[in-house]
Amino acid sequence: MRVAEDWSLESVRSEGSDGRFNRRAIKVEEAQRRVLAAARTIASELVPLAEAGGRRLAQQLLATSDWPPFARAGLDGYAVRAADTAQASPAFPAALRVVDTIAAGGLALAAVEPGTAARIMTGAAVPSGADAVVMLEQTAEGMAGGERAALVKAAARPGQNVAPQGEEFRLGSPIMEPGELLRPGHLALLGTFGYAVVPVYRRPRVAVFATGSELLPVEAPLAPGRIRDSNSAMVAAMIRQRGGEPILCGTLPDEPEAVSEALIHIGGDVDLIVTTGGVSVGDYDAMALLLRELADFDSQFEVFPDSLDMLLFNRVSMRPGSPTSAAWIGGKLVLALSGNPGACFVGFELFAAPALRAMQGDPRPDHRKVQAVLARELKKGSPHDRYVRTSLLYGDDGRVYADPLAFGKSSMTASIAQAEALVVIPSGSLGAEAGSIVEAWILPQ
Amino acid sequence: MRVAEDWSLESVRSEGSDGRFNRRAIKVEEAQRRVLAAARTIASELVPLAEAGGRRLAQQLLATSDWPPFARAGLDGYAVRAADTAQASPAFPAALRVVDTIAAGGLALAAVEPGTAARIMTGAAVPSGADAVVMLEQTAEGMAGGERAALVKAAARPGQNVAPQGEEFRLGSPIMEPGELLRPGHLALLGTFGYAVVPVYRRPRVAVFATGSELLPVEAPLAPGRIRDSNSAMVAAMIRQRGGEPILCGTLPDEPEAVSEALIHIGGDVDLIVTTGGVSVGDYDAMALLLRELADFDSQFEVFPDSLDMLLFNRVSMRPGSPTSAAWIGGKLVLALSGNPGACFVGFELFAAPALRAMQGDPRPDHRKVQAVLARELKKGSPHDRYVRTSLLYGDDGRVYADPLAFGKSSMTASIAQAEALVVIPSGSLGAEAGSIVEAWILPQ
Known part of the structure; x- marks a missing residue:
C-alpha cells in the first residue's frame, strides 16, 4: 500500500492495540549503519579487460613493470648526447653523424657514441648513450666527413623530450585499490600493465518483489481501481546502475503468508532482496505484518548468523519513505522499500x-x-530529514544550483526521471530559504 | 605512432615534399559538424522494459490512460462528501454512516451518498459521490442510528487528499521524446503506462582497431621497445558508456595496405569504426598515409553516398589530438584517433x-x-583550443572547482582514470588564471 510522503505517521494514532503504530523510528545514519553491517562483501571473478568497465576491482593491483618501461622519445627528432650540443647555435650547428633510424617499436642497432645521433620517432626507445631528443625543427640534414649528419642548431638540455623509464610507475608499486570503480582510464592503465583479465567483484544478484494486491503486471490492461507495477522496472535499472544484476520476481498479493513463502524460497544464489510496497500501517500491509514478527536488531553480532532472522528497522525518521524497513531473513539482507514510486526511489538511493x-x-x-x-524556498511540515528530488543548474558564476522538482508529491512519477540530485533538508528545521546552501547528493545518470 | 600533445605540428617543418605536413587544421566545432553529418541514425528495436535503462528511446510515446487513472486516495482515512462536514468540529463532529471499506486495488461496493462515508486505504479509488478524504486522525469511530459511523472532527475541503484523475497526465499526451536517455524514473513512467516492451535505438556496433607496430596485445609479455595496446580496452569502455557495443579487432601494423584491407573488409553490420594511432606525421603513420589518398570533404552531400570515400578532416586545431582524423570509407564513418592515450581519450569525447x-x-x-x-593557473603554449582533464571539487560556497590533472602530459595514463571533466581553454588565449571561470564538460562516471 502506498503512503503519501507528507502524511505523518505518528500524527495518525498514538494508540494502536495491535502494535502496528508502535514502530520506533531511527535516524537515517543509524539505518544505513545497520544495512551496511548486514551487507556482506561478495565473491570475486575474473572478467576480460574490455568488459571490466563499470565493475569494482576485487584486489589491489601492482605495476608489472616500470612505466614507461624504457626511456621513450616524446617527439620525432634526433636522439643525441646533450654534451655534444652544448655549443650549438643556428650559426654554428653541431654536426652529428646519423648512426641509426629508430621507429616506435623498433630496436636501436647502435649506441649513440660521442659525435653521433640517431633519427628517432615518437614513442621509440631512446638508444643507449643518448640522453636527449632534439625536435626535428631544430635540426637540418647535412653531411659531415662524407657521411649523413644531423645539424643540431640549439643546445639540448640533458633529459629533454625524454620520458625516463619509471617516470609514472615503478615495478611493484600499487596502481589500483580494491573496491575501485573501473572507468575507461582505469582500463587503459590495466592494459598497459598486461592485465588481460581483471579480478572484480561478482555482480550482486538482487531479487525484486513488488507487493500490493492493487498491482497489475506492466503488460496487463488497466482495470478499475488497479494500477500497474511501475516500481520493479525502475528498481531493476537502479540495480544495474550500481553494478548489480536484477532478478525480477513479479508481484505478490497483500498476504503475509504469500510474501513470507516467496522470501524464504528464494534461491541461495541471491545476494540481496528488495521489496516494494506493503510496509506502511494500512490494514493489509503484508511486509509490515511479516516484519513485526521478527526479533529486533541485535548489535552484538558483527556477522549475522544465517539461522537467525532479525528486524533491522521498520521506521526511519525521514520523508519520503518513513516506513522503509530492513531485515535479515534466511541469511539474506531484505530491504523493504515503500510502494510509492518517489519514496521507493529515495529508499533505494x-x-x-x-x-x-x-x-x-x-x-x-x-x-x-x-x-x-x-x-x-523549501518548506517542510515534519521534523524529520527530508530528501527532495532536484534538478541541478550550473550558473555563469561557477555556482551549482539545486532546483526542487515536484516537492511534496512523492506519488508524482513524472519528476523522478528528471531528478539529478537529492537535496537533504535536515531534521530540526522547517525548511530552507531560496539562496541558502544545501547538501545535494548527486544521482547517477 | 604517438605524438606528444605539446608538440606543435606546424612548427616542425613547413615544407614537406610528400604533402604530409600540408594538413589543413579546422576548428573543433567544424570537425564535430562534419562528424555529425556522417553519423546516420540507426535502426530501432524492441527491448523488455526492465532492460531499457541506459538506452535511448526511438519514438515519441504517449500516455495510454489518464494518470492517475482514477481519483486516488492520498492517505488512509474516510472518503466523504465535503459538504457533509462543513460544520464539523471536535466538539460537534459530523457523524457519517460507514457504507464500505475500500482497499487499494479493491472496488467500491456503494456510492457515498449524503450522510455516508467509506473507509479507504491509500491508493484506493475514491468512490463515486465522495469528493474528499479525511485522514484517520481527524476522525473517531462511533455509532449513528444503530450503525457504524465515522465521526469527522474537522471540515473537509473539496478535493482534499484526493489526487484527481489525470492530474499528472491526460490520455494521449506525450510522455517522452525520441532520443531521450532512459533513466530509472523513465522506466517507472513507462511501466505505469503499460509499455512492457520499449522501442529503443539499437546499440551502435563499433569496430575498434589499434594501429602501431610497437603495440603488443595486452596479454603479451613486454618486449624491448614495445608497449601493450592500452587504448582498445579504454575505447571499449567509452563506447559502452555511450550505449554502443564495441567489437575489438586487435592491432594492426604501421602498413597502409594492411590497415586499408582491414577497414574495407569489416562486415556490413558495423555502424562506426574507431582506430587509434598512426594519424601523425611520422615516417610510418599508416592511417595518415591512407587518409591522404581520399577526396576532401564535400559539403554538398546531405547524406554521403556509400560509393564515395571522403576525408572529413585530418587535423583539428586543438590540443591534445591535433592529428585526429575522420573519414567516410565504404559507407561508414571512420574516426581515426591519436594513439596517445590522453589524446585518444579527448578525441573520443x-x-x-x-x-x-x-x-x-x-x-x-x-x-x-x-x-x-x-x-x-593553466598556461598553454599553442594558440589552439586546449582540452584539459580535471577533477571537480565542490566548495562549501556552492561553487564547483575544476582542478587540472597532469596538465601538458597527454602520455600520462594514470590521470585519465581520475578525470571528471574536460576544461576548455579556448584558442587565442595563453591560458587562464586561477580563480577564473572556465567551461567544463562533465565526463560520464
Missing part, C-alpha cells in the same frame, strides 16, 4: 545503493555530496 | 561520443557544459 557498493568492496558513502545553492 | 549519441537519435551536444572556477 539511501539503503540499497550503499549496500550494493559495500557488497562490491567499497563501503564508503555512495553519493557525491556537494554544496549547492537552493534555487527556491 | 569530442567526436565519437557525439556521433554515438546522434546515431541513437539525439544529435544534441553530448556533454553537460558547466561554468567552473579554475582551481589553479
